[in-house]
Amino acid sequence: MPSKPRNRVGEIYGRLTVVRPSDRRTKGGNAYWWCRCVCGREREVPSDKLSHNTTRRKPVVTACLECSKELQVEGVYAKNDREEAERREQAKRNREQLIGQVPSTWLRMPLTDAHARELGEVLFFRGTRCLRNHLAPYRINGGCLACAGQVPSAVVTNPHQELI
Known part of the structure; x- marks a missing residue:
């Protein structure tokens, strides 16, 4: 059983604000989060794609x-x-x-x-x-x-x- 992810609700990543957790998990066990963009649209994003580190090798979702x-x-x-x-x-x-x-x-x-x-x-x-x-x-x-x-x-x- 995967561990419980840390609560990211309210955190801001680029144009996205985390609003609630999702029930989905990635193959690696990372949780998905529902995020709201500044334009008002929502997007489900895996937690390993949410980061403030823009120099990392993995792609980062910011909008x-x-x-x-x-x-x-x-x-x-x-x-x-x-x-x-x-x-x-x-x-x-x-x-x-x-x-x-x-x-x-x-x-x-x-x-x-x-x-x-x-x-x-x-x-x-x-x-x-x-x-x-x-x-x-x-x-x-x-x-x-x-x-x-x-x-x-x-x-x-x-x-x-x-x-x-």
Whole structure:
């Protein structure tokens, strides 16, 4: 017979507040608890998933299913925003090194494809080389313009020079 679990009623884990015990048990013998989310929905959660330790290896439940999905989507958006900001900063650094080496019109183009979409433009210039070593603007749907034969690549004195 499994031991009686400690009373968790009233404890708060993320957005969940434990409201009452459940009759269910996990295969490992842990008790389930009914928890109420801040949105008002209830969720049955095993006690081994309720924890304040966010660095543990086991997954931790901190919200109802709907709020968990929202939190996951918000996390993905935040990550994408951080990565886009890093790409724009890198593009600025790359372009600063190319002043005088490429046409000034290229330096006035958007920094990334997302930046070009925000501005309603089709072309952008990161200041990096394509796989065929061209230094040219890109289309937002992908592809170096020099590879497509639309715009000549910028003249570079050292063709093996890496621009990262």
